[in-house]
Amino acid sequence: MKHKTNMNSSKENMKNIQVVNDEDPICHMKTAQFLKDTAVYKNKTYGFCSPYCKEEFKKNPENYAQK
Numbered sequence: 183m184k185h186k187t188n189m190n191s192s193k194e195n196m197k198n199i200q201v202v203n204d205e206d207p208i209c210h211m212k213t214a215q216f217l218k219d220t221a222v223y224k225n226k227t228y229g230f231c232s233p234y235c236k237e238e239f240k241k242n243p244e245n246y247a248q249k
């Protein structure tokens with residue numbers, strides 16, 4: 183099997199992860215483009231642009247979680 187290196191797409195490695203939010207709830211960046219980290223809350227996977235935003239979410243998930 184040939185290993186193909188794709189240099190121009192940093193989101194490749196996260197593409198198989200389904201998140202429930204279109205936007206990072208902390209900074210409102212698009213998760214489709216900027217997904218770097220995820221957190222599971224009440225059986226839903228939320229995506230974030232950075233570990234920082236994930237930590238903010240985890241401090242007060244009720245505030246940010248979808249209904």
Ligand SMILES: [Zn+2]
Binds near residue numbers: 208209
């Ligand atoms: Zn963010």
